[in-house]
Amino acid sequence: MAKGWVKISRDIIDSDIWTGKEPFDERSAWIDLILRANHEEAEIKTRSGEIVKIPRGGLFVSLRKLAERWHWTKKQVEVFLGTLWGTGRVTLKGTPSGTLVTIVKYDIYQSRRDTKGDTLGDTLGDNLGERTRRKEDKEGRSSAHSARTPREKVPEWKRKSDGLKALVAERAKAREENNND
Numbered sequence: 001m002a003k004g005w006v007k008i009s010r011d012i013i014d015s016d017i018w019t020g021k022e023p024f025d026e027r028s029a030w031i032d033l034i035l036r037a038n039h040e041e042a043e044i045k046t047r048s049g050e051i052v053k054i055p056r057g058g059l060f061v062s063l064r065k066l067a068e069r070w071h072w073t074k075k076q077v078e079v080f081l082g083t084l085w086g087t088g089r090v091t092l093k094g095t096p097s098g099t100l101v102t103i104v105k106y107d108i109y110q111s112r113r114d115t116k117g118d119t120l121g122d123t124l125g126d127n128l129g130e131r132t133r134r135k136e137d138k139e140g141r142s143s144a145h146s147a148r149t150p151r152e153k154v155p156e157w158k159r160k161s162d163g164l165k166a167l168v169a170e171r172a173k174a175r176e177e178n179n180n181d
Contacts, residue, residue, distance in 0.1 A: 010035050023071035029080060033101060034109050046097035057106025062098045094170035096178040
């Protein structure tokens with residue numbers, strides 16, 4: 001498969017295909033998080049009056065609202081976010097008002113690079129460069145793509161349980177701090 005990226009408008013999340021009645025699969029939920037993440041740092045004021053700083057690549061969510069959006073149970077959302085956390089794809093910070101989800105490698109998924117100059121010639125050049133790299137890989141020469149080592153696999157049960165425990169503990173701590181104020 002060719003490496004690189006495609007430009008997709010965030011408007012897709014409002015389309016009937018994206019907002020249909022079918023439950024999201026994990027891939028769709030992951031893409032939904034990336035699409036909904038802030039493209040630049042921002043601050044929001046929650047219903048409770050709390051000010052939350054949201055970094056680039058972050059989004060402030062209600063687990064209940066994600067469950068409704070994805071047609072999942074709240075527990076499924078917790079387990080999924082716990083899995084993403086356990087595999088290093090996101091960080092999670094619970095607050096009394098919601099959860100701050102930050103996508104760890106957001107800049108890889110949503111480059112800041114200017115795409116206005118992209119043309120057919122530029123695209124063809126990118127594709128030709130990719131074919132050359134693949135050919136070099138097959139011929140045994142080293143390239144940036146072949147030099148990568150896979151990340152150590154974390155057992156699924158550990159990813160899910162550790163991530164879920166961390167999320168629940170973080171939210172409980174935030175609620176306790178809020179009650180003590």
